[in-house]
Amino acid sequence: MFQMGRKFLSLMMIASLVVIMITACGNSGNTGKSAEKSNVADAGAPPAPVTLTFFTHGNSIVLAETIESLVQKKFPHVTLKTIKDGKGSTIFDVLGGGQTPDLISYSLGSLQDLRTLRLLGDMTPLIQKHQFDLDRLVPGAVDAVKAFSDKGEFLMMPFELNNNAIYYNKNIFDKFAVPYPKDGMTWEELLDIAKKVTRSDGGVQYRGFQYNALNVVYKDQLALGFVDPKTNKAAINTDSWKRWLDVMTSFYKIVGNEQAGDEKINFLKNQNVAMRTGPNYITELPAAMEAGLNVDFVSLPRFEGMSASSSQMNAPFYVIPPSSPNKDTAFQVIAYLLSDEVQTIMARQGRIPIINKESIKKEYAKDLKGMEGKNLSAFFQDAIAKPVPSTAFDGQAKSIFTNAALVPVYQGKKDINTALRDAEEQINKAIETEMKK
Known part of the structure; x- marks a missing residue:
């Protein structure tokens, strides 16, 4: 939660800056689009290099290096420039310094920060364009996400569960x-x-x-x-x-x-x-x-x-700010992080998968010493309620x-x-x- 008083005024100034950046992106939107299109313009040519500024916050910070490694192997042309939330590098500091991330990992308890800073954008067009199957998510997840928008928008993509x-x-x-x-x-x-x-x-x-x-x-x-x-x-x-x-x-x-x-x-x-x-x-x-x-x-x-x-649902999530010129690449990265391959890797490390697939659930915590024979199915009995x-x-x-x-x-x-x-x-x-x- 953001604090009141002086910090709120700073937040409002940052939000105004974000609006200016979004407008600027809108005025030069063709440039951004053409830059991403150039990656696929010639099917025989390698994709052009893309650098995604990736801001990570909360418990997901510990996943940063793993994500960088996975993305680098899957998308050799994509470089993640990771910024970890911390003293002097909060989302407010980053935006105040004139940067807007292309991809943000955040915790649900601080969602309002991103809303106030106008960093939430509807992912529905990207979901449709890249044919991402929302039915892959566990039951209740889609409705839970849409409940955070009075327009039924898909403002964030949960990437794991925090089942109790x-x-x-x-x-x-x-x-x-x-x-x-x-x-x-x-x-x-x-x-x-x-x-x-x-x-x-x-x-x-x-x-x-x-x-x-x-x-x-x-x-x-x-x-x-x-x-x-x-x-x-x-x-x-x-x-x-x-x-x-x-x-x-x-x-x-x-x-x-x-x-x-x-x-x-x-x-x-x-x-x-x-x-x-x-x-x-x-x-x-x-x-x-x-x-x-x-x-x-x-x-x-x-x-x-x-x-x-x-x-x-109490889950960490990814968002793509509206001002990012690399929305397609950012979404492709998200889609990959929600793939069977990556969700299995994360599940084995003790991260409860957001994907509704029994074969992945069975891999849960297998890389953690001492978990053999434990009642791990208990974590999957905490279902997502109607939002x-x-x-x-x-x-x-x-x-x-x-x-x-x-x-x-x-x-x-x-x-x-x-x-x-x-x-x-x-x-x-x-x-x-x-x-x-």
Whole structure:
């Protein structure tokens, strides 16, 4: 999320610069098109060299070198000039320096940054031109993407999934002779199990279950809206959200299981948490397993009354800015990165494939040491739910909901009704402030 005040003014100046760049590209559009056409004008000639400026952000930064290598082998005439998000090289810095990337890899939580900077363009013409089959994507992905546009545009291409599962430490269950969790549980059933493995033993407080708060909010299993798109008002002070909060905060009301520290550190390093969920960090498990962690997985629980586990899509994505003169080449690169070949490579490394193909799913995590015999199918039971109508204020609303409602309730600082009223007020004030700018 972008910050307010002075940073917002800078963002607006950058957005204005982007508009000028887009206009300039439009006025010289024939030049850009002819440059790309020259790559295929003579079928017998090698393609002309193309340099794509590739900006990468979030967890996908670690994939940059792999992507560069794959693209170089597939398209020898294409050079990726990679810019990694970081101090002094954020998307705001890059645009402020007069550069507009040809290809951007970004995280869903920061989508509004790209929208404000006018870096989102409808990929539909490119999808049609290059005959990319959207049916290759997992069920629900296309609808989820189109929900981010009030015109049904295809503004981004997800390239992997961040499906949730329950990780559990078998050592703790064995220590207390408690049966392991199973696939297909409800949250209420998981609560009962968490109570049984929340114990103090040998000076160590073992906690039954922890989760990453913002992640479970983004996954929004009950498909509840945060902002009403018709009124631009908070939509969280409802009975359904009360139910969600009641269930998700009940774990931290277990005596001894109060939220303490970072769940990732507690599970991987301290190894004093029996179960956890949140972002998928399966790639970090081999090192933890060498340090003694005995881990396995079960599917993400569902709420009572749901037939199966399903969540809102929370996936990193690629976009092609409207001002890029190399849209065709950029899309060809995206299409290749979503090919069976590359999705298989990524799946073997522990990246959940966005492609709906059983043969690729079966390759999941095969290159990770110690994953043999694990219940990896648990990750593929977290299906994509029907999308909630999107607004430009959702990112802020989700952060406020997490920090002003979920966290204070599970810390015992507020009751559910008070927390929802406070969060509702904060969300509405934030929206009003944004709409006045």
